[in-house]
Each structure stands twice: as C-alpha cells, then as structure tokens.
Amino acid sequence: MGYQIKIPACIYGGEGCIENINNIIEKENAKKLIVYTDKGIRKAGLLDIFTRVVDEIEAEYKVIDDLTAEPAYQDAERVIREAEDYSADLIIGIGGGSVMDAAKLCSVLKGADYTIRDLLKDPTRARKQVKTVMIPTTCGTGSEATCNAIVAIPEEESKQGIVNDSMIPDYVILDSQMIRKLPKSIVAATGVDALAHVVECYTSKKATPFSDTYAAAGARLIFHNIREAYSNPDNMEAKNSMLLGAFYGGVAITGSGTTAVHALSYPLGGKYHIAHGVSNAILFAHVMEYNKEACKDRLAQLCDAVFPEQNSKNVDEKADYIIGQIADIVKVTDIPTDLNQFGVKMEDLDFLVDAGSKQTRLLVNNMRELSLEDIRTIYKRVLK
Structure with missing residues (x-):
C-alpha cells in the first residue's frame, strides 16, 4: 500500500x-x-x-x-x-x-x-x-x-x-x-491543541512521509513561537507562524491522524465541557510519557527536526526533551490542569476509562496499545 x-x-x-x-x-x-x-x-x-x-x-x-x-x-x-x-x-x-x-x-x-x-x-x-x-x-x-x-x-x-x-x-x-487581538488564554489552548496535532501525527502508527513533512514543519513553527505569541500579543510574526503551524498540523491529520491524547480528551469535553485545547493540554505530556517506550525513536527524530542543537543527546534524552518542552509550554501558558476546578473527581474514573476506551478511531493510531488498565493509569495521573 x-x-x-x-x-x-x-x-x-x-x-x-x-x-x-x-x-x-x-x-x-x-x-x-x-x-x-x-x-x-x-x-x-x-x-x-x-x-x-x-x-x-x-x-x-x-x-x-x-x-x-x-x-x-x-x-x-x-x-x-x-x-x-x-x-x-x-x-x-x-x-x-x-x-x-x-x-x-x-x-x-x-x-x-x-x-x-x-x-x-x-x-x-x-x-x-x-x-x-x-x-x-x-x-x-x-x-x-x-x-x-x-x-x-x-x-x-x-x-x-x-x-x-x-x-x-x-x-x-x-x-x-x-x-491579532486573540485573548492570551485562547492563544494558549488552541496553540497547544495544534502542538498536539503535530506531535501525535508524527508519532502515529499511520504516519507517512507526507504527513511527517507537514507535522515536522508545523512542530518547528509552534514549538519556537507559542511562548512568544502568548507572552507578547503584539508579535505578529510569532502569531503568523502559529497560524501557519496550525494549518500544517491540520494537513498532517488528513495524512496520519491523532492518537491517545485526543482520544482520552474527548470524554473531558463531552461530559465536563472542558475546552478542547485545555483537555488536550491536561493529558498531553502524560500520554506522551506513557507512550515513550513505543515511540521514542520517532520523538527523537522530531527532536532532531525541531531542536537540532540537541543532536548530541541519545534517543531517550531527545524523547525526554520533547516531552519536557511540551510540559513547559503548558506551564508557561498558564493553562489550568487541575481537573477538580472542572468538577472532575476520582469517582468519575470508571466513566472516563469506559468513554475513553471507546474512541477506537484514534486509539488504533497510538503506537502503544492501551489496555483499560493503561487508560486508567493515565487518567489517574491527571486526577489530583
């Protein structure tokens, strides 16, 4: 094929x-x-x-x-x-x-x-x-x-x-x-959503040379501009880069597809009405950390494409660097990650696991096959 x-x-x-x-x-x-x-x-x-x-x-x-x-x-x-x-x-x-x-x-x-x-x-x-x-x-x-x-x-x-x-x-x-006048909170949430698109597409089972090209180009633009677009709203060069990076992420989706980050975020949006970008941000680094053993080579390749100055690191260190950058961006952009403030409690865990496991359209793209217990473990990490 x-x-x-x-x-x-x-x-x-x-x-x-x-x-x-x-x-x-x-x-x-x-x-x-x-x-x-x-x-x-x-x-x-x-x-x-x-x-x-x-x-x-x-x-x-x-x-x-x-x-x-x-x-x-x-x-x-x-x-x-x-x-x-x-x-x-x-x-x-x-x-x-x-x-x-x-x-x-x-x-x-x-x-x-x-x-x-x-x-x-x-x-x-x-x-x-x-x-x-x-x-x-x-x-x-x-x-x-x-x-x-x-x-x-x-x-x-x-x-x-x-x-x-x-x-x-x-x-x-x-x-x-x-x-130009996009509120900072929306720059943050939608920007991290776009970042999830490019990283997930690059580490998807369905990734192809076509989708990789767009995902890597989008990742370079978003990783290097999201903090500036958030902290300096008047920097139109950074915002233009974010707009282009988000478009590249959308193109990558059509050739590859998102994975467990998006799959597990859907119940958070569907039941608790958490904004899509915020629910992705809450899960993003945790899912990639859980996926790391299955996709660390791909994360390392993405690191080479986005952060060539890190090329002296080994594969594990490069994968960790990408995940660390994701976590730092979520922190710097002040995206709320405490599910309690959205009304999500530990007693909701069974619902989340069941609903998340049904998102098979996206879970089949995930390089690490997630059992019900794996999904439970990931949700536990974001439930305080």
Missing part, C-alpha cells in the same frame, strides 16, 4: 490576504453566501473585516452566528437548518474549530437526504453539496485543513469525529490580522 494526503485546493496566507475573498467569489461566480461565525467573533470586529471586503462587490450573504462553543450534534443540526431556505453558492466559516466544523457539515448536508445523526453512524454517506472557504480566527484547531468535524453526543457524554474527504475545504485564508 502506498500513502496519500489531501489538502485544500487553494490556500492564501499573510496579513491582509482576506482581500482575496472577492477573487474567490468571482471565480466561483457566487451570488449568495452563507457565513458561519459566532457572537464573540462578531463582537471582536472580525466579521467586519470580512464584510467590508465583500460589501465592495455587493455580494449577498446570510450570517449565522448563534452556534455554541463545543456544540452538540443537535446544535450543529439547528444552525444548519437555519440555512435550509437560503440558496447559496459558497459557504464561509469564520471562527475557531466549532464554527468551521459547522460550516463544513453544512457543505455536505445542505439539500442532502441524510442528517448529522446519519453521518455519525455512517460518515461515508457525506457528499459535498456546496463549496467552502475557511478563515480561522484561532491558531490551533487545524479544522481549516481537515476532513473532520467534531460534535458532542450528550447522551453518551462524549464527542465523536465525522470524517469524510468531502469536508476538506476548497479555499483557506490564513490572515494573521484575524488573530
């Missing part, structure tokens, strides 16, 4: 590149647009950056901005229904992962004879109905590059990914002015 990778057809980068939205609209001969965003994006004035550009060509658009963060599939279905009676030639997602995932879902559901619930059971049914443009406003989810959409399933108190190549966006705009 060979290997492949799929990426968006057209990607614009650099500050001010949102101006290209008019070129996209004209190229696609789009008369009507559906724009997914959220009220926080609108309040921050980021939607205005977009509307000022498209108003120049008098494009018609419908804005849907009432999606909740970390949405349940029912909420995603609700905002997709809002677009039912509006014929559109292009769907735009302006926001973080939840917004872009909703836009991607709408692109395969609008006018289709299946629902999100149907796709949760059989994602192969999805077919693109309307082309998409993704404009990320955080520096971490990578949703602008992937064929994934993540939704919460309240009745199972967990999350699940719908994965289908039809959801790979057609256009991506990586404009650093969209993250």
Whole structure:
C-alpha cells in the first residue's frame, strides 16, 4: 500500500490576504453566501473585516452566528437548518474549530437526504453539496485543513469525529490580522491543541512521509513561537507562524491522524465541557510519557527536526526533551490542569476509562496499545 494526503485546493496566507475573498467569489461566480461565525467573533470586529471586503462587490450573504462553543450534534443540526431556505453558492466559516466544523457539515448536508445523526453512524454517506472557504480566527484547531468535524453526543457524554474527504475545504485564508487581538488564554489552548496535532501525527502508527513533512514543519513553527505569541500579543510574526503551524498540523491529520491524547480528551469535553485545547493540554505530556517506550525513536527524530542543537543527546534524552518542552509550554501558558476546578473527581474514573476506551478511531493510531488498565493509569495521573 502506498500513502496519500489531501489538502485544500487553494490556500492564501499573510496579513491582509482576506482581500482575496472577492477573487474567490468571482471565480466561483457566487451570488449568495452563507457565513458561519459566532457572537464573540462578531463582537471582536472580525466579521467586519470580512464584510467590508465583500460589501465592495455587493455580494449577498446570510450570517449565522448563534452556534455554541463545543456544540452538540443537535446544535450543529439547528444552525444548519437555519440555512435550509437560503440558496447559496459558497459557504464561509469564520471562527475557531466549532464554527468551521459547522460550516463544513453544512457543505455536505445542505439539500442532502441524510442528517448529522446519519453521518455519525455512517460518515461515508457525506457528499459535498456546496463549496467552502475557511478563515480561522484561532491558531490551533487545524479544522481549516481537515476532513473532520467534531460534535458532542450528550447522551453518551462524549464527542465523536465525522470524517469524510468531502469536508476538506476548497479555499483557506490564513490572515494573521484575524488573530491579532486573540485573548492570551485562547492563544494558549488552541496553540497547544495544534502542538498536539503535530506531535501525535508524527508519532502515529499511520504516519507517512507526507504527513511527517507537514507535522515536522508545523512542530518547528509552534514549538519556537507559542511562548512568544502568548507572552507578547503584539508579535505578529510569532502569531503568523502559529497560524501557519496550525494549518500544517491540520494537513498532517488528513495524512496520519491523532492518537491517545485526543482520544482520552474527548470524554473531558463531552461530559465536563472542558475546552478542547485545555483537555488536550491536561493529558498531553502524560500520554506522551506513557507512550515513550513505543515511540521514542520517532520523538527523537522530531527532536532532531525541531531542536537540532540537541543532536548530541541519545534517543531517550531527545524523547525526554520533547516531552519536557511540551510540559513547559503548558506551564508557561498558564493553562489550568487541575481537573477538580472542572468538577472532575476520582469517582468519575470508571466513566472516563469506559468513554475513553471507546474512541477506537484514534486509539488504533497510538503506537502503544492501551489496555483499560493503561487508560486508567493515565487518567489517574491527571486526577489530583
């Protein structure tokens, strides 16, 4: 078997590149647009950056901005229904992962004879109905590059990914002015999420030379810029590097896939509504430490790619260095890691183990096979 990778057809980068939205609209001969965003994006004035550009060509658009963060599939279905009676030639997602995932879902559901619930059971049914443009406003989810959409399933108190190549966006705009005023806490959480993407993809069983190329490039950008992007919000060079690194991480996901960090974080988001990036950060170093014996060679290779000045170290020391850098980044960026403050108690351990073990789509990628007892051990490490 060979290997492949799929990426968006057209990607614009650099500050001010949102101006290209008019070129996209004209190229696609789009008369009507559906724009997914959220009220926080609108309040921050980021939607205005977009509307000022498209108003120049008098494009018609419908804005849907009432999606909740970390949405349940029912909420995603609700905002997709809002677009039912509006014929559109292009769907735009302006926001973080939840917004872009909703836009991607709408692109395969609008006018289709299946629902999100149907796709949760059989994602192969999805077919693109309307082309998409993704404009990320955080520096971490990578949703602008992937064929994934993540939704919460309240009745199972967990999350699940719908994965289908039809959801790979057609256009991506990586404009650093969209993250200029991003709150530090969001820089931290989404940035560590992006870091998890590149490290997990590089150490995944499904890693390929294609995914390795993007994962290593993303890792270099994120490891070397996340602290600066967090501590110095005015450093737009660092923020642009984070935006690009997050995109590379998303591309790596399409060719490889995340592993146990993401698998075990889903119950934390699904039941306790911990932000996705935060739940990943809580588990990240602990899972990689647990995985180390199975993937230390890969961690050492990543260390060579990202920190060549450490090349005199042996394999174990390089693997430890990468894990140490992960732990330090989580600490420096002040991401809360005490599960007690999120209402998670030791008596919840059985639920976490059961729910985490069901995330087989991602666990099969993990280089170290995790038994129920292994999963229990990892969760114990993050339960104070």
